[in-house]
Amino acid sequence: MNETMKTILTRRSIRSFQEKPIPEEDVKQLVDAALHAPSGMGKQTWKFTVVMNREKIQKLAKAIGAALGRDGYDMYQPEVLIIPSNLKESPFGREDNACALENIFLAAHSLGIGSVWINQLQGICDQPEIRAILKEFEIPDDHVVYGMAALGYGDGEPAPKERIGQTAYIR
Numbered sequence: 001m002n003e004t005m006k007t008i009l010t011r012r013s014i015r016s017f018q019e020k021p022i023p024e025e026d027v028k029q030l031v032d033a034a035l036h037a038p039s040g041m042g043k044q045t046w047k048f049t050v051v052m053n054r055e056k057i058q059k060l061a062k063a064i065g066a067a068l069g070r071d072g073y074d075m076y077q078p079e080v081l082i083i084p085s086n087l088k089e090s091p092f093g094r095e096d097n098a099c100a101l102e103n104i105f106l107a108a109h110s111l112g113i114g115s116v117w118i119n120q121l122q123g124i125c126d127q128p129e130i131r132a133i134l135k136e137f138e139i140p141d142d143h144v145v146y147g148m149a150a151l152g153y154g155d156g157e158p159a160p161k162e163r164i165g166q167t168a169y170i171r
């Protein structure tokens with residue numbers, strides 16, 4: 001099996017992170033992976049905001065927790081949060097950003113970095129307390145966030161997960 005297949009088949013979501021910084025050159029590789037994802041009609045209307053400050057990440061997590069009534073929500077306390085955003089009116093924004101996120105997850109796994117999709121922001125981006133933080137993070141007002149990548153070195157090895165789903169081979 002080649003390395004790419006191994007990376008795809010062994011990636012798991014990681015929800016417990018060590019307090020250990022990710023080297024900036026690795027973070028930049030993750031962003032590069034995101035930028036190389038496919039996008040509808042090649043429009044690339046996305047933006048990737050990289051938050052490398054645990055306090056700032058926790059400020060956002062706390063605001064999300066308050067907005068959703070989930071006291072103590074901490075987004076698993078990642079070291080780095082990559083926030084892909086996209087134009088609200090982009091017809092492909094959600095799909096483009098999902099492709100970018102998967103590239104980030106696979107690239108992260110290939111570098112020994114754990115990751116998980118954080119879904120909580122979509123639907124609450126325009127709540128004033130949330131938008132104020134997104135503004136601090138220089139995310140444009142006309143952008144929406146569909147999902148984010150929480151990143152860090154995992155605490156322990158996750159077990160493989162059984163994969164189910166219908167398949168059909170028509171010959």
Ligand SMILES: Cc1cc2nc3c(=O)[nH]c(=O)nc-3n(C[C@H](O)[C@H](O)[C@H](O)COP(=O)(O)O)c2cc1C
Binds near residue numbers: 011012014120161
């Ligand atoms: C659209 C989407 C939203 C997700 N949202 C969250 C989330 O908010 N929090 C979380 O812990 N995991 C989230 N996940 C991760 C899934 O729970 C995870 O991928 C799934 O259980 C399969 O496990 P695996 O990633 O280890 O293969 C999300 C995944 C997707 C694709």
